[in-house]
Amino acid sequence: MSMPNNPLDSLFLCVTPIKLPGGGHATGTLFRYEQEDEKTDYLVTNRHVFVEENDDGEEEFVAEEARIYLRDNADAPMLRISRPLDLVKDGERQWMEHSAEPQPDLAVLELYDDLDDYINQPIGPPNFLPDERPITAGEEAMIVGYPVIEPNDYMPIIRSALISSHYGGGFMGNLAFATDANTHSGMSGSPIFTTPSIIDQMDGGPVVYKQPQRYFLGIHSSTLQSPAHSIEEGPLNVNFAFYPEQIIEIIENSEE
Numbered sequence: 239m240s241m242p243n244n245p246l247d248s249l250f251l252c253v254t255p256i257k258l259p260g261g262g263h264a265t266g267t268l269f270r271y272e273q274e275d276e277k278t279d280y281l282v283t284n285r286h287v288f289v290e291e292n293d294d295g296e297e298e299f300v301a302e303e304a305r306i307y308l309r310d311n312a313d314a315p316m317l318r319i320s321r322p323l324d325l326v327k328d329g330e331r332q333w334m335e336h337s338a339e340p341q342p343d344l345a346v347l348e349l350y351d352d353l354d355d356y357i358n359q360p361i362g363p364p365n366f367l368p369d370e371r372p373i374t375a376g377e378e379a380m381i382v383g384y385p386v387i388e389p390n391d392y393m394p395i396i397r398s399a400l401i402s403s404h405y406g407g408g409f410m411g412n413l414a415f416a417t418d419a420n421t422h423s424g425m426s427g428s429p430i431f432t433t434p435s436i437i438d439q440m441d442g443g444p445v446v447y448k449q450p451q452r453y454f455l456g457i458h459s460s461t462l463q464s465p466a467h468s469i470e471e472g473p474l475n476v477n478f479a480f481y482p483e484q485i486i487e488i489i490e491n492s493e494e
Contacts, residue, residue: 246312249452251359252429253394254306255384256283256323265383265394265427266306267457268353269346270360271489279349279360281306281323282485283427284459285335288325288345302326307392308356321351334492340412342480343459346488361429365454366482370441373405373432373455381419381458383428397421399430402476405455409478414459417477421461428458430479456481 256264264287269280288304289297303326308319324332325347333347353360367373379399386395399419403409409416417430434450459478 248359249380249382249396249431250394251309251312251357252361253382253384254281254308254358255387255392255394255424256281256287256427257305257307257387258287259301259303262300263384263387263424265425265458267427267429268349268358268360269485270353270362271486272362278489279351279353280485280489281347281349282457283345283347284343284457285333285341285345286343286460287426288331288333299326299331308351308353308358310356312357319356323347334488336484336488337491338413338484342413342484343478344457344480344484344488346485346492361454363482363486367432367453367455368438368440371438371453372441373401375401375404377401377405378433379417379419379455380431380433380452381417381421381425381428382431383421383425383458385422385424387424394428397425399477401455410462412478413484414478414480415456416462417458417479418475419458419477420475421458421477425458426460430455430458454482455479457485 252268254266256266267282269282271278288300290300292298304323306321306323333345336342381397381399382394397419399417402418403416405415432453434452436447436450438445456479462474462476
């Protein structure tokens with residue numbers, strides 16, 4: 239049986255699974271920040287991937303090292319290149335965090351691999367939403383990540399989502415927004431994008447493009463848990479997500 243001749247979408251190349259020693263996993267977003275003609279590549283995920291609360295209510299590191307996986311061949315579904323990720327050295331975390339309170343659930347870790355040596359395609363400020371492009375409540379979006387990791391296929395999965403709160407504002411006391419999507423724990427750290435379209439509704443009216451456009455909206459964090467919501471009612475499927483600008487704030491504040 240012949241396969242469709244369909245080139246690999248770059249959406250599948252901007253994420254990596256993060257595998258932890260205890261068997262857990264999450265999603266890492268590959269992010270590039272350029273300043274004064276210098277580019278630096280980062281891994282962006284959620285802080286809760288690397289930190290957990292013990293029985294005494296104190297925070298502790300999940301692990302001192304994890305592994306990520308990069309691609310060298312668009313035709314191979316397997317992620318054949320495994321790279322170590324140092325999380326803790328001499329008792330000190332190696333990732334950067336946001337200083338705001340309440341703290342955004344983000345962790346940013348500098349990568350010492352040049353992603354230009356691979357076919358992975360990091361996202362960054364050029365993928366951010368233009369100021370004149372509003373996001374409407376109920377707008378469709380996509381979340382790209384790894385809800386499961388099968389031994390023979392390391393392609394990420396795309397889940398459909400809706401923007402479920404005011405985009406650009408806060409949600410439940412956090413500087414975050416909400417999505418309505420069926421997600422799982424392995425998708426922590428997944429990027430969220432608008433759905434591709436050749437038409438954008440800008441403040442000044444519609445704009446038509448030759449190629450479909452999509453924009454990076456944020457990083458998926460976790461699903462809302464409510465003690466008042468019974469299991470019999472089914473899952474809430476309401477999720478927290480944090481903004482791209484908060485990633486920039488973390489990076490720039492670390493340079494001061």
